[in-house]
Every structure is written in C-alpha cells, then in structure tokens.
Amino acid sequence: MRKYADLAMIGIKEHTAYAGSLWANFLAKIVYLYMQYALWTGLFSSNTGKNIPLSQDETIRYIIVATLLSAFMECDVIAWINGQIQSGDVANQLIRPLDYKFMIFAKHIGTSVARFVIYTVPLGIVISIFYPVRLFCREQLLYGILSIILAYMIQFLYSVIIGLMAFWLIVTWPLNMLLAAIYKLLSGAWIPAAMFPEFLTVINLILPFRAIYAIPVTILTSPMSFASICENLLVQLIWVAVLFITSEAVWIVGKNKLIVQGG
Amino acid sequence: MSIEVNNLTKIYRLKRGQKKLAVDNISFTIPDGEIVGFIGPNGAGKSTTIKMMTGILVPDNGSVSIDGLNFKKNRKEIMLKTGVVFGQKSVLCWDIPVIDSLKLFRDMYRVPKDVFKENMDAFSQILGLDEFINHPPRLLSLGQRMKADLAASLIYNPDILFLDEPTIGIDVLSKERIRQFIKNINEDRHTTIILTTHDVSDIESLCEKMIIIDKGSLIYDGTLPQLKSIYKTTDLEEIIKKIYLAGEQRNAKIC
Numbered sequence: 304m305r306k307y308a309d310l311a312m313i314g315i316k317e318h319t320a321y322a323g324s325l326w327a328n329f330l331a332k333i334v335y336l337y338m339q340y341a342l343w344t345g346l347f348s349s350n351t352g353k354n355i356p357l358s359q360d361e362t363i364r365y366i367i368v369a370t371l372l373s374a375f376m377e378c379d380v381i382a383w384i385n386g387q388i389q390s391g392d393v394a395n396q397l398i399r400p401l402d403y404k405f406m407i408f409a410k411h412i413g414t415s416v417a418r419f420v421i422y423t424v425p426l427g428i429v430i431s432i433f434y435p436v437r438l439f440c441r442e443q444l445l446y447g448i449l450s451i452i453l454a455y456m457i458q459f460l461y462s463v464i465i466g467l468m469a470f471w472l473i474v475t476w477p478l479n480m481l482l483a484a485i486y487k488l489l490s491g492a493w494i495p496a497a498m499f500p501e502f503l504t505v506i507n508l509i510l511p512f513r514a515i516y517a518i519p520v521t522i523l524t525s526p527m528s529f530a531s532i533c534e535n536l537l538v539q540l541i542w543v544a545v546l547f548i549t550s551e552a553v554w555i556v557g558k559n560k561l562i563v564q565g566g
Numbered sequence: 567m568s569i570e571v572n573n574l575t576k577i578y579r580l581k582r583g584q585k586k587l588a589v590d591n592i593s594f595t596i597p598d599g600e601i602v603g604f605i606g607p608n609g610a611g612k613s614t615t616i617k618m619m620t621g622i623l624v625p626d627n628g629s630v631s632i633d634g635l636n637f638k639k640n641r642k643e644i645m646l647k648t649g650v651v652f653g654q655k656s657v658l659c660w661d662i663p664v665i666d667s668l669k670l671f672r673d674m675y676r677v678p679k680d681v682f683k684e685n686m687d688a689f690s691q692i693l694g695l696d697e698f699i700n701h702p703p704r705l706l707s708l709g710q711r712m713k714a715d716l717a718a719s720l721i722y723n724p725d726i727l728f729l730d731e732p733t734i735g736i737d738v739l740s741k742e743r744i745r746q747f748i749k750n751i752n753e754d755r756h757t758t759i760i761l762t763t764h765d766v767s768d769i770e771s772l773c774e775k776m777i778i779i780d781k782g783s784l785i786y787d788g789t790l791p792q793l794k795s796i797y798k799t800t801d802l803e804e805i806i807k808k809i810y811l812a813g814e815q816r817n818a819k820i821c
Contacts, residue, residue, distance in 0.1 A: 313662055397621065398621065400645035
C-alpha cells in the first residue's frame, strides 16, 4: 500500500509544483461558473421556462454541483498516458514490478485530492457566500457519494482507454478534441442531461458519458424514488465493468504494438 | 543472475506493409556477475535487444530467460531484481525532489530501512548525492541527473543492471567516478551488468566480455583480450571501426 501512497503523494506534489498555474486554474473556474450562471439566468428570464423540464433553481444547482465535481474529477490522465507512449517514457513504467494502470490510478487519486482541496473546497466557499442555497438533497447524499465514486472510476477508465489509443495513433489529442466535445455535452457537464432532446437522450442511453456527471449530479440535486436511484447506480456499475474489461483488453493488445522510439 | 537469449527476433512493421528486421535471430548467454559490453553502430538493434531483455518490447520470435525465469510467467519476479538506466531517459519524476522518487522505489521494491540507509550513505559518499537530493531533476545538471538515476536504479540492490549509454554527455571526471561506482557495485554485490555505450574507454575500463551486433545480427561474442588478439592490436577503437566499416561494406554489396 505504501508504494501507492507514495505515488499519490507524487501526484499531489506534481500538481502543486507550479503555484501560478493553480491560481489561473481557479480563476478560470470562477469565471466559467459565473458565465454559466449568467447564461442560464438570461435564458430563463427570456423564456418563461415552459419548454424546460427543470426549474431555474434546479438548473443552477445542477450546474454548480457539476462544476464542483469536475474540478477534482477531470485530471490529465489522457495526456499523461499519451505523452508517455509518444515519448517512450512508458518504458520506465513497464520495467516496474507494478501494474501500469494501478500506478496511473494512484497518481490520479493524488492529483484529485490536491484538486479537491485547491479548487473544489474554495469554490464551494465562494458559492456559499454568493449563492447561499441548499445544493444537495440530504436524504440522497449517501447514494450521491456512492454514485460519485462510480463516476470517478468510469471517468478514469474512459480516459485510460482513450490515452492508450496512442499505441495505434501515437498522437491522441485530435481524437481527444473530437471526443471532448461529445464528452462534455453528453456527460451533462455543461448542460443538464434532462434538457436533451429525444434523440440525444436515446443515443446517451447506449453511451457511458451520462454516468460520469448526469447521474451523480441528478442524484445529488433532485429528489427521486429509491427505485430510480438503484437503477442509475446499476447503470454505473455496468459501465465500470464494461470499461474495465475494455481497458484491460486494449492494454494487452496495445502493449504488443509498442515501439519505443530512439534511445 | 545469468541471462540466456535464444533466437531473439524483432520485426518493426512500417507503413504500407513494409517491414524492418531490427533484430535477427540473436542468441547469447551472459553469465552471472559479469560486466558485458553490448555495442554496435547506431541503428544496429542494440536498444531493441535491450528492450526485449528488460521486458519492455515483446519479441516476435525467440526467448529471453533470466535464471530460468521468463517474462510471460514471472514478470514481476524479474522486475523486482532488475535495474535499468537509460542515459537519454530519466526514471525520476521531473518536478519533484529526487528523494521522493527514491522513497517511491524503496517502497515499490520493498527495500528494508537499514538497506535503504546504507545505500543512501554509500551513494552520498561516492556520487555526492546529498548535494542535490532535495532538488527536482529539472534543476539538475546532466551529470547530477545521471548520478541520481544510477542511485534510483541501484537503491533496491538489483541482481541485474542494464546501463544504456550511462556516460553520454558527461564530463571526464564525472565519467571516471561513475565508472568506478559501477565497478564497485559489480565487485561488492556481484551484480550482472549489461552496458551499451559508444564510448570505447567505458568498455576498456569496465568490461571483460563483449557482444557486438550490427544490422540486427550478432557479429562477435567473446572476451576483450580475445578480440584484441584476433585483430592483432590493442587499440580497441581501431578494431571497432574496422568491424563497423566491414559491416557497411557488406551492406553496400548486398544493395
């Protein structure tokens, strides 16, 4: 266990190595949140809200919680893996007596802890000062946390799979750029998934994205029946299993394709 | 630990169905506790062979066996006993102090506390590690980084050490110290060392045995004095030049 704690510690230290970037990141999140707030308030005041399934209050709570979650869930796993494969530094990981994915995961957790303390907590404080409402459904908080843990794993496994595509593509950022837009939209990080038109909702049912933000944020912010909570958690569990098996397969096949350039 | 390489082959598949034979049916044995120089011109397939011997690349044919263990079955076991230093790639985390990377390796390879301390003292004495142990690698000079990398790969007392151009870009005095250090490690711990280098004096001062490969094939496998007696000169650089040149000419004829 100690070695994973060390890796998590390294994740924390690496993330906090450059103080200037932390401030810039934090300010960017405040600006983003304000922009979202202004946008939705504007939208709701120009339209009486009759076509929108969520109320103004629900929407803004959703956006706030989604932003708080993404502040610590979104790490650079795709870029790490891609960079290591492209530069050949992955060789340094392959000679270790540990599983590559576990090493990355430990570092990812460390980074998330750092991000939680640096971004999510201060952001939460800022929000509680300027927009003092009850964000969470207290009765569903426990299920919400469970759902966040599952979402965290889905987000990680998804990133690993995309990152490992570098075995075939060498450079994954164009693929990532393409998928990032789909990811941000369908996961419900930008817009509450409940507002999607019919066909997007159908597409979303067969894709893992909504399990990352839409499900946990909805459980956290809007009251729902016990049955539908269980259903949502089950969907997340299935995606964890599917993505875990896929990532394992991609790793096994991809590793044999590895060419470590130069050196 | 001894290493046995049998009929090792690696083919790189390039675009449009082209293939490049990087390593062609190589076999050799490296006995326990020896320092072996592994040399060849640029693009000879040295690094590819080393990467297959360290389990990074999967060979297309043939096998690597380390004391009877192989990468398919005993991967973790082999990794716990193997140290690798790439002169052109650092194993250290770029932005965090060297000591944190060393502590990571201590826990990763389950090094007992007293062994860790003993090794740290030794590294500080010979390599001057204590001077820069609290700096991150990005602030170190190339020589310091190399010393830190050596320390990171030896902190867990590996039985086999792969050194891929460990003296590249290092000044004369530091080179001398690094060589002395490698020699001491081999004598004290009986570590098997495989050394690739383009620096002839590295080989002269360290290696008893030499393996030369060119165009993916084995050219020579024997001792240093033997090689000198074949070519009737003690100038190793001259011998190596001759061998490389002969390889080029052979290649030109085929084309």
